[in-house]
Every structure is written in C-alpha cells, then in structure tokens.
Amino acid sequence: MPRDLSRLLEHPAIWRGRSAARTKTLPTGFAALDAGLPGGGWPHAGLIEILPTCFGAGELSLLLPALAAVTRRPEARWCAWVAPPLQPFAPALARHGVALERVLVVSLRPSAARQAAGRKGGFGRQVAQKSALWALEQTLRSGACDIAMGWLRSALPRQIRRLHLAAERGDTLGVLFRPPEAARDSSPAVLRVALEPANAGARVTLLKSRGGTRSAIELPFR
Amino acid sequence: MRHRRALELPLEAGAAPAPRQAPAPRARDGLHPIAGRAAATAPAELWLAVHLAASPSLPSQQDLERLGARAQRLTPRVSLDPPDSLLLEVKGSLHLFGGMEGLSREMTGECSRLGMSGTLAVAPTPLAALALARAARKLGVADSPISACGSRVVTDPAQLVGRLSPLPLAMLRWPQDTLDRLARIGVRTIGEALRLPRAGFARRFGTAQLQTLDRLVGRASDLRDRFEARARFHRRRELLYELESHAALQAVLAPLLEELGEFLRARQCGVLMLECRLRHRAVPPSRCVLRLAAPLADPAQIAALLTERLSALVLPEPVRACELRSGPLVSRVPGSGGLWQPGEQGGGAAAQAPELIERLRARLGVEAVQGLAVVEDHRPEAAWSVREPVITTAMTQNDLQNDPESPWPRDRRPLWLLPMPRQLNERDGLPRRRGALQLLGEAERVETGWWDGGEIARDYYIAADGRGARLWVFREREPPHRWFLHGVFG
Numbered sequence: 001m002p003r004d005l006s007r008l009l010e011h012p013a014i015w016r017g018r019s020a021a022r023t024k025t026l027p028t029g030f031a032a033l034d035a036g037l038p039g040g041g042w043p044h045a046g047l048i049e050i051l052p053t054c055f056g057a058g059e060l061s062l063l064l065p066a067l068a069a070v071t072r073r074p075e076a077r078w079c080a081w082v083a084p085p086l087q088p089f090a091p092a093l094a095r096h097g098v099a100l101e102r103v104l105v106v107s108l109r110p111s112a113a114r115q116a117a118g119r120k121g122g123f124g125r126q127v128a129q130k131s132a133l134w135a136l137e138q139t140l141r142s143g144a145c146d147i148a149m150g151w152l153r154s155a156l157p158r159q160i161r162r163l164h165l166a167a168e169r170g171d172t173l174g175v176l177f178r179p180p181e182a183a184r185d186s187s188p189a190v191l192r193v194a195l196e197p198a199n200a201g202a203r204v205t206l207l208k209s210r211g212g213t214r215s216a217i218e219l220p221f222r
Numbered sequence: 223m224r225h226r227r228a229l230e231l232p233l234e235a236g237a238a239p240a241p242r243q244a245p246a247p248r249a250r251d252g253l254h255p256i257a258g259r260a261a262a263t264a265p266a267e268l269w270l271a272v273h274l275a276a277s278p279s280l281p282s283q284q285d286l287e288r289l290g291a292r293a294q295r296l297t298p299r300v301s302l303d304p305p306d307s308l309l310l311e312v313k314g315s316l317h318l319f320g321g322m323e324g325l326s327r328e329m330t331g332e333c334s335r336l337g338m339s340g341t342l343a344v345a346p347t348p349l350a351a352l353a354l355a356r357a358a359r360k361l362g363v364a365d366s367p368i369s370a371c372g373s374r375v376v377t378d379p380a381q382l383v384g385r386l387s388p389l390p391l392a393m394l395r396w397p398q399d400t401l402d403r404l405a406r407i408g409v410r411t412i413g414e415a416l417r418l419p420r421a422g423f424a425r426r427f428g429t430a431q432l433q434t435l436d437r438l439v440g441r442a443s444d445l446r447d448r449f450e451a452r453a454r455f456h457r458r459r460e461l462l463y464e465l466e467s468h469a470a471l472q473a474v475l476a477p478l479l480e481e482l483g484e485f486l487r488a489r490q491c492g493v494l495m496l497e498c499r500l501r502h503r504a505v506p507p508s509r510c511v512l513r514l515a516a517p518l519a520d521p522a523q524i525a526a527l528l529t530e531r532l533s534a535l536v537l538p539e540p541v542r543a544c545e546l547r548s549g550p551l552v553s554r555v556p557g558s559g560g561l562w563q564p565g566e567q568g569g570g571a572a573a574q575a576p577e578l579i580e581r582l583r584a585r586l587g588v589e590a591v592q593g594l595a596v597v598e599d600h601r602p603e604a605a606w607s608v609r610e611p612v613i614t615t616a617m618t619q620n621d622l623q624n625d626p627e628s629p630w631p632r633d634r635r636p637l638w639l640l641p642m643p644r645q646l647n648e649r650d651g652l653p654r655r656r657g658a659l660q661l662l663g664e665a666e667r668v669e670t671g672w673w674d675g676g677e678i679a680r681d682y683y684i685a686a687d688g689r690g691a692r693l694w695v696f697r698e699r700e701p702p703h704r705w706f707l708h709g710v711f712g
Contacts, residue, residue: 053689053690054689054690054691055691055710055712056638056691056692056693056710056711056712057689057690057691058692058711058712059712060637060638060712061637061711061712064637077575078575078578078611084638085638086638086639086640086641086710087606087638087639087640087641088594088637088638088639089602089605089606089635089636089637089638089639089709090594090595090596090605090606090607091596091602091605091606091635092635092636092637093594093637094596095632095635096632096637100593100594100595100596101593101612102612103593103594104579104591104592104593104611105591105592105593105594105608106582106586106590106591107590107592108586108590131585131586134585135582135585135586138578138581138582139578139582142575142577142578142581144575144577144578145578196690197689197690197691197692198690221633
C-alpha cells in the first residue's frame with residue numbers, strides 16, 4: 001500500500017511542498033546546479049528568469065551546456081534568440097558545441113521599431129519593447145523551438161504570465177533575461193535564478209523554485 | 223524491304239526535280255522518310271498550326287498565351303511555338319467540331335476575336351503543319367478558308383513528303399547561313415534537302431538540321447511542351463459603404479481569402495506572392511504585398527500574415543473596394559496534417575518552423591529573422607555571417623557540423639560581439655569602463671587582412687570590469703594606440 005501511494009504521488013500534477021515536482025527536465029551541464037534544481041535540470045517547458053547582476057556576468061555561459069546538448073539532438077527544434085542586446089558571436093557558439101544550424105536570431109534592430117526609437121526616443125523604445133514581447137510570445141507558442149531566449153528591459157507580471165502560458169503550450173523552455181532590480185517584483189515564472197560573477201565562474205541563487213535548494217551554488221565556468 | 227522503298231522513290235521524285243549537283247540518293251541512306259511504314263493508315267496525330275500575321279507587329283508572348291488559353295477549348299493539347307505560331311493536336315477533336323472545316327472556322331473565330339489574323343494548316347507532324355502555314359502566308363492565300371485551299375491540309379502521312387517537297391527551305395526557319403550554303407549546292411526546296419545523303423548532310427550542316435528534317439516527315443517524334451494557361455487568382459469586391467477600420471476590412475477580405483483557399487486547393491498549388499489592393503475615392507489605391515518563403519495555400523495562414531501586413535498599413539482615405547490578386551501559382555505537394563497539435567505529445571515541431579519564420583518576418587521584416595554561420599577568417603568581424611534559416615523537417619546527426627578544429631581554446635572568444643568596436647576611455651595607457659579594467663592573461667595578436675581592404679593590427683586582451691563582467695578589449699598596434707571594447711563574454 002505505501003508503495004502504491006508513492007507511485008501515485010509521482011504523478012507530475014501533484015506537487016508536494018519541498019519535494020521536487022517530477023517534471024521533464026533538461027540537464028544544465030553543471031552537476032552542482034542539477035543537484036540543486038527541482039527535477040535535476042532546467043524545466044523542459046515553461047518560462048524561467050535569469051537575473052544577472054550586470055550584462056555579461058555569465059548568464060549565457062550558464063545556459064551554454066544545455067544549449068549545446070539540446071541543439072545537437074537529432075530531433076532538435078530551433079533555439080531562438082529574441083531581441084539579443086548584441087550580436088551572438090557564431091564562432092564562439094560553435095566552439096562551445098552549439099549547432100548553428102539550429103540557431104535562429106530574431107533581432108529587432110533593422111526593423112521600423114528601431115528607426116522609430118531613433119526618432120522619438122521613449123515612444124520608439126515602447127514600440128521595440130512591444131515587438132520584442134510579441135516576437136517572443138509567437139516563438140514560444142509556435143512549438144517550433146526547444147529554447148527561446150528573450151532580453152526584455154521591463155515586463156509586467158501579466159505579460160510574463162502570458163509568455164509562460166505560451167511556453168507551456170509550445171512545449172518550449174522560455175528564458176527571460178532581466179535586470180537584477182526585477183528580483184523585487186513577483187513573477188509567475190516557474191524558476192527565477194539570480195546570478196553574480198564569482199571567482200572563475202558564477203554564484204547562482206534560486207530566488208523562486210518548486211522545491212529547489214535555498215543555498216547559493218558556486219559554478220565554475222572555466 | 224529495300225526493294226520496296228526503292229520503288230516508292232519516284233513518288234517524291236515527281237514532286238521535285240532531281241537536284242543537279244547532289245548525288246542521286248540511295249534508298250538506304252537517303253533523307254526521306256520510310257514511306258512504306260506510313261502506308262494508307264490514318265495518322266496517329268493531326269496537328270493544326272496557326273501562323274499569326276506579323277503585321278502590324280509580331281504578336282507578344284502575352285497574345286500567344288491568350289490565344290493558347292482560348293484554343294484549349296478545342297483540344298487539350300495546345301503548344302506555343304514562339305514567336306508567332308500555335309500548334310493544336312486536333313485528331314480527337316475533329317468529330318466534335320464538325321470536321322476540319324468546322325474546327326478551322328472555330329479557330330479563325332478565336333483569332334479574329336483577339337484582333338489577330340491567323341493562317342491555318344493541318345499535317346500529321348507539327349513541323350510540317352507549321353511549314354505549310356508559313357508557306358500559305360507567304361503565297362498570300364492566307365485568308366482564304368481552309369477548305370478552299372486544299373494544299374494546306376495533309377491528313378495522309380503517305381502524301382506528306384510529296385506535299386512538302388516543293389516548299390522552299392526557308393519555311394523551316396533554319397539559320398540564314400545554312401540556307402545560303404544549301405543554296406550554293408543547289409538545294410532550295412525541302413524535297414531537295416530530303417534527297418541528300420544523311421551522313422554527309424549531318425557532317426556539313428549539323429545534326430540539329432537533320433533532326434528537324436526527321437521530325438518534319440515524322441521519322442522522329444516531335445515532343446512539344448503542352449501549354450498550360452497561367453492561372454492566377456483575381457477577385458474584386460465592391461463595398462456597399464466605405465470602410466475605415468482594419469477590423470472591418472479583415473471581415474470583408476475573409477470571404478475573398480476563403481475563395482483563394484478553394485482556388486488553390488483545387489489546383490494543388492500555392493502562392494508565393496499575394497497582393498491586396500484597397501481602392502479609395504480620390505487617391506491611388508493602397509497596396510499591400512505579401513511575399514512568402516514557401517508556397518502557401520492555407521487560407522487561415524494567409525489571412526494571419528495578411529492581417530499582420532494590413533495592420534501596419536496607414537489608410538489615407540476610407541476604402542471603397544478591395545481586390546486580391548495572386549502571383550503565379552506554384553505547384554505544391556500538400557503534406558499530411560498532424561493528428562496532434564504542436565505542444566501536445568508527439569506534436570510535429572519541425573513543420574511549424576517555416577510558419578514561425580513567415581509570421582515573424584511579416585511583421586518585423588525579412589532581415590530581422592536570420593540564422594548564423596561561421597566563416598573561415600581570423601578577424602572577428604569577418605568570422606561570422608548571417609544566413610537563411612535552415613528549414614528541414616528532420617536532421618540527421620551527419621547534417622550537423624562537427625566541432626570545428628579550432629586553433630583557440632574555448633574561452634578565448636566572447637559569446638557576444640559588438641557591431642562596431644567601441645572606443646574606451648583610458649588613463650595611464652590602461653582602458654577604463656566603469657572603473658579601471660583589469661587585464662587578464664596575455665595578449666592575443668590579430669593582424670592583417672590586406673586582401674579585402676579590412677586590414678587590422680590589434681592586440682586582444684580579456685579584461686574584467688569592476689562588476690565582474692568579462693570583456694574582450696583590444697589595443698591598436700598603430701599609434702595612437704587607442705583601446706576598444708569589442709566583445710562581452712557573457
């Protein structure tokens with residue numbers, strides 16, 4: 001009887017307090033992080049947030065092993081970069097094992113939104129932000145991507161909720177990079193990770209997770 | 223057999239005088255067809271040639287296609303022979319249109335309805351029909367009805383050579399040079415040319431001309447491309463009242479798009495280009511052009527893309543009528559629909575990729591959605607490029623580029639590159655960005671590139687800024703030795 005009960009409790013729809021929810025996950029490539037995350041990896045579908053202390057603190061290195069593993073699977077879908085702040089450098093990505101055939105970059109720079117940004121300042125930025133939100137939602141919802149990463153200046157909780165639902169519908173892992181100030185606001189994302197640079201790596205703290213560890217995790221990047 | 227053929231030689235010999243210079247043909251290698259084979263049997267095909275008058279000007283390709291589309295009423299096998307002729311295979315249609323006379327009357331009627339005048343001729347092979355029609359036009363008997371001029375109708379293959387023989391060779395439209403050379407040896411008519419020995423003819427005048435002769439008399443088959451009318455979708459809808467809102471416009475366009483979907487489905491075709499015109503009272507119509515990467519036939523998808531486009535359109539005036547025209551149709555193999563929705567278990571993902579790209583591009587522009595590729599170059603700016611996203615349904619492991627043998631260790635290159643190097647402030651010869659930058663490790667020298675004008679001479683360093691982000695900076699080797707930020711490790 002207790003064995004039947006435990007099998008029943010393994011159902012993914014049942015989530016018990018601190019115990020890890022049994023959902024499909026993607027290994028992060030870092031043993032220490034896998035041990036700390038619920039289910040032993042990044043969630044397979046849904047929206048997560050990464051909040052680095054500054055741009056370039058190592059937030060992309062945190063995802064790289066997962067990106068490389070996912071894009072090299074035979075049944076891989078796209079790995080989309082929506083509104084990246086700079087140009088992703090292809091040789092470095094390839095060197096880290098990311099299959100470039102699977103990379104899709106959606107940049108809003110050449111579009112009319114950006115021109116508007118140059119012309120009217122605040123209004124243009126709003127248009128660019130709207131386009132980025134729209135593109136990210138389409139990408140997540142389409143079901144054509146394994147991972148979709150988005151860089152947003154600001155996002156309201158209801159917008160994040162919408163993105164999360166789109167990601168679940170498309171069976172896609174959505175990754176939102178947000179400024180550290182966003183940690184104060186609540187967010188419907190399933191997982192929120194704060195990241196600060198540390199000696200030869202990064203220190204990762206799970207701000208919100210379903211049954212993950214509370215303590216900071218030191219990760220070596222190099 | 224040889225004997226029999228030899229016996230039939232005089233049949234043609236009577237039609238044309240024997241050439242003076244050309245050697246007397248032997249039946250074995252003569253050019254004439256095997257007349258014996260074509261005895262009195264009915265021809266397998268009967269071609270009607272329509273030769274259009276070149277006055278006032280040569281008919282355009284468009285005119286030919288219009289006439290071709292009309293001629294398809296008479297027979298399914300219509301082919302165009304640019305610049306001025308049309309060929310119809312009419313064997314099967316004769317009894318439907320009252321014989322040769324009725325059929326030619328119908329065809330002449332179609333020509334005159336388009337304001338053209340055509341000369342008709344009938345023969346068992348396409349080239350023979352063309353030659354007869356051209357000859358009739360030249361002789362000025364063009365406009366007489368076909369029945370009154372029996373010389374333009376050859377229905378018996380056995381008579382074909384005899385009827386063709388007196389025609390001048392110019393009717394075959396060979397190059398003038400070839401005609402001149404043939405005239406120099408005294409060969410001016412088709413009959414005379416048919417008498418020449420095959421081997422010598424091929425050597426002197428080319429195998430192409432020999433093949434023409436073979437096709438002319440039915441010795442070789444003459445395959446013609448079947449003309450297919452270029453179908454396009456074009457519908458216009460007048461509105462009862464003027465519209466201003468985009469939502470109302472979409473409601474008006476919906477039935478047109480539905481019709482487009484049915485039109486495409488019936489033809490198993492898709493469109494690559496679709497134009498929507500919105501007409502106004504005074505100003506010229508607003509145009510909204512949709513260009514697609516892959517042929518599309520699903521009205522719902524087309525509607526979604528068009529909606530994206532229309533929402534970006536600013537209407538100068540209320541709309542009075544809308545019009546939908548497609549570009550050329552592209553044949554398209556409809557795929558199997560998925561049982562599962564994307565995202566459900568087993569939901570096909572790869573099939574969604576083109577749709578996603580179309581949708582993003584419809585709103586953000588074509589260049590906003592790109593794939594990435596590595597370029598073999600040592601200069602960071604030139605070491606990558608954008609490319610069309612690779613759309614494949616399934617990828618095997620072999621398709622993936624294997625880890626390139628890279629000369630540099632993994633963490634020597636940044637994950638982010640600035641579009642242009644950004645100059646850094648400096649103090650005491652050291653770069654600063656949010657405080658002094660701490661240079662880690664030793665310099666990596668990247669030099670030259672004179673071959674395409676992008677010459678550089680830089681010493682690259684990895685630097686840590688005050689907040690712990692790792693940057694990729696370089697110092698120019700030439701004076702004034704400025705410092706630049708070129709990448710972020712991320």
